[in-house]
Amino acid sequence: MKTESKNTKTKKITVTVKDLYISYRGLKKTSIRASIGKLKSKVEVFEALKGVSFEVEEGKILGIIGKNGSGKSTMLRAIAGIFSPDKGTIDLHGNSVSLLSIGVGFNRKLTGKENIYLSGMLLGFSEEQIKAKEKEIIDFADIGDFINRPVKTYSSGMYSKLAFAITAILETDIMLIDEVLSVGDTRFKEKSYNKMKELISDTHRTVLIVSHSLDTIKNLCDEVLWLNDGEIIDIGKPEDIIPKYVEFMNK
Amino acid sequence: MEKFFKNIKKYYKYAIRSAKAELKSEVADSYLNWLWWIIEPFCFMLIYVFVFGVVFHNNTPYFASFVFIGLTCWDFFNRMINGSVKLITNNRDLVTKVYIPKYILLLAKSFTYLFKMGISLVITFGLMIFQGVPLSWHIIFIIPIIAILYVLTFGAGMILMNFGVTINDLSNFTSILLRMVFYLSGVFYNINERLHGKIKFFLLRINPIAFIMNELRKVLLQNRFPSFVGLTFWLCVGIILCAIGIHMIHKNENSYAKVI
Numbered sequence: 001m002k003t004e005s006k007n008t009k010t011k012k013i014t015v016t017v018k019d020l021y022i023s024y025r026g027l028k029k030t031s032i033r034a035s036i037g038k039l040k041s042k043v044e045v046f047e048a049l050k051g052v053s054f055e056v057e058e059g060k061i062l063g064i065i066g067k068n069g070s071g072k073s074t075m076l077r078a079i080a081g082i083f084s085p086d087k088g089t090i091d092l093h094g095n096s097v098s099l100l101s102i103g104v105g106f107n108r109k110l111t112g113k114e115n116i117y118l119s120g121m122l123l124g125f126s127e128e129q130i131k132a133k134e135k136e137i138i139d140f141a142d143i144g145d146f147i148n149r150p151v152k153t154y155s156s157g158m159y160s161k162l163a164f165a166i167t168a169i170l171e172t173d174i175m176l177i178d179e180v181l182s183v184g185d186t187r188f189k190e191k192s193y194n195k196m197k198e199l200i201s202d203t204h205r206t207v208l209i210v211s212h213s214l215d216t217i218k219n220l221c222d223e224v225l226w227l228n229d230g231e232i233i234d235i236g237k238p239e240d241i242i243p244k245y246v247e248f249m250n251k
Numbered sequence: 252m253e254k255f256f257k258n259i260k261k262y263y264k265y266a267i268r269s270a271k272a273e274l275k276s277e278v279a280d281s282y283l284n285w286l287w288w289i290i291e292p293f294c295f296m297l298i299y300v301f302v303f304g305v306v307f308h309n310n311t312p313y314f315a316s317f318v319f320i321g322l323t324c325w326d327f328f329n330r331m332i333n334g335s336v337k338l339i340t341n342n343r344d345l346v347t348k349v350y351i352p353k354y355i356l357l358l359a360k361s362f363t364y365l366f367k368m369g370i371s372l373v374i375t376f377g378l379m380i381f382q383g384v385p386l387s388w389h390i391i392f393i394i395p396i397i398a399i400l401y402v403l404t405f406g407a408g409m410i411l412m413n414f415g416v417t418i419n420d421l422s423n424f425t426s427i428l429l430r431m432v433f434y435l436s437g438v439f440y441n442i443n444e445r446l447h448g449k450i451k452f453f454l455l456r457i458n459p460i461a462f463i464m465n466e467l468r469k470v471l472l473q474n475r476f477p478s479f480v481g482l483t484f485w486l487c488v489g490i491i492l493c494a495i496g497i498h499m500i501h502k503n504e505n506s507y508a509k510v511i
Binding site for chain 1: 264265268269272273275276279280295344345346347348349350351415418419420421424505506508
């Protein structure tokens with residue numbers, strides 16, 4: 001199947017997750033006294049993901065649903081490279097990836113402009129790339145003169161507007177979105193929703209969205225993956241999966 | 252190792268920017284601003300000179316410069332060790348949201364400390380000129396000596412950073428250890444004069460900070476050559492520490508986010 005996907009350019013796989021296991025055990029917080037004793041106490045193992053496998057094609061939007069604690073966020077973080085899998089593999093086929101998260105690496109005492117660079121470079125972009133997009137980010141954030149003032153003087157709305165603008169304008173091949181962001185006032189909310197739609201409907205961009213809003217999933221996604229207690233219950237078209245999920249949750 | 256250099260190359264610009272940002276934010280809303288970077292070490296020097304020079308009658312030549320060299324060196328070491336233990340937990344927000352090689356955090360921190368050390372060195376030279384210390388070309392040896400201090404502390408810092416994630420009370424332990432090393436390093440007394448025999452011999456050999464301080468004073472105040480054998484030895488130790496630290500971080504860094 002792999003050779004086939006190479007030949008026909010239309011079916012390029014960008015994310016391959018194979019038999020993914022992640023448990024919260026590996027390292028455990030301890031104190032010096034406890035480690036001197038080396039008492040082999042039973043370490044509690046929490047398996048967040050138990051053998052998850054799936055593939056996503058280029059340009060597709062995959063929604064991930066499931067109740068709280070079913071391992072959705074853990075999976076996104078693993079794909080973003082923040083965790084390493086305990087077992088199994090994640091192959092991104094050389095694509096760049098980012099977890100859309102608000103205000104990473106912000107320094108509250110510095111101006112908005114300086115924080116654009118700090119945050120952007122942290123997301124793996126070069127200084128030149130950010131410079132090229134700087135104006136676009138500032139325009140999109142739309143916070144006026146505040147861009148030259150320290151971030152700590154911002155209202156919480158302005159803060160999220162700037163943060164969203166950074167992550168939305170600096171784009172990567174694969175975008176991971178944990179809970180669709182609703183920030184700022186009504187006007188900005190609409191703007192950011194539209195921007196988000198524009199971003200994720202790009203035919204080259206693969207998007208994975210975790211959301212509890214079934215409407216959003218229905219509107220945006222091509223495919224839905226249903227996770228429960230770390231296992232895939234079902235994967236398929238939204239119109240097939242969502243009714244089953246709703247029924248399950250109402251039980 | 253290759254991965255380490257690739258990461259450094261990719262992220263050093265971020266480290267520099269982040270260091271600049273931190274320095275800027277440190278002075279952003281204080282009254283005397285960056286002057287604190289000068290006032291603070293200078294006042295500590297005055298305290299030590301008063302207590303140990305005047306009260307305890309220390310007659311080491313150029314005592315103020317002598318103390319200041321010690322403080323410059325000590326402050327860097329102390330800040331690096333203290334800073335690295337809680338580094339990951341203090342950057343919780345960052346560590347749980349993006350992937351970044353964790354030693355880049357330490358690198359960024361170390362740049363801010365290097366900058367402060369630079370200021371401190373400038374004051375040292377000012378003080379030396381003020382006290383009429385005869386200067387000679389031996390001064391250039393401070394460059395390799397400080398480089399070795401950097402490699403040593405960076406290596407130790409990475410190892411402490413790694414254990415600091417899982418061991419909650421490591422900082423209690425390191426603060427005691429640091430206090431001990433402080434008094435055993437001869438920041439405000441001359442180990443060569445005050446101690447004799449075996450203690451002096453071992454202190455200058457086992458304690459890298461005492462050794463490095465002593466070498467710095469040799470090249471700055473006494474116009475002497477540093478001990479090349481000693482420097483090479485500690486450079487090797489530093490490189491080994493770095494190798495261990497890098498290995499540990501590469502092995503564990505992906506799990507840090509799970510623990511904090």
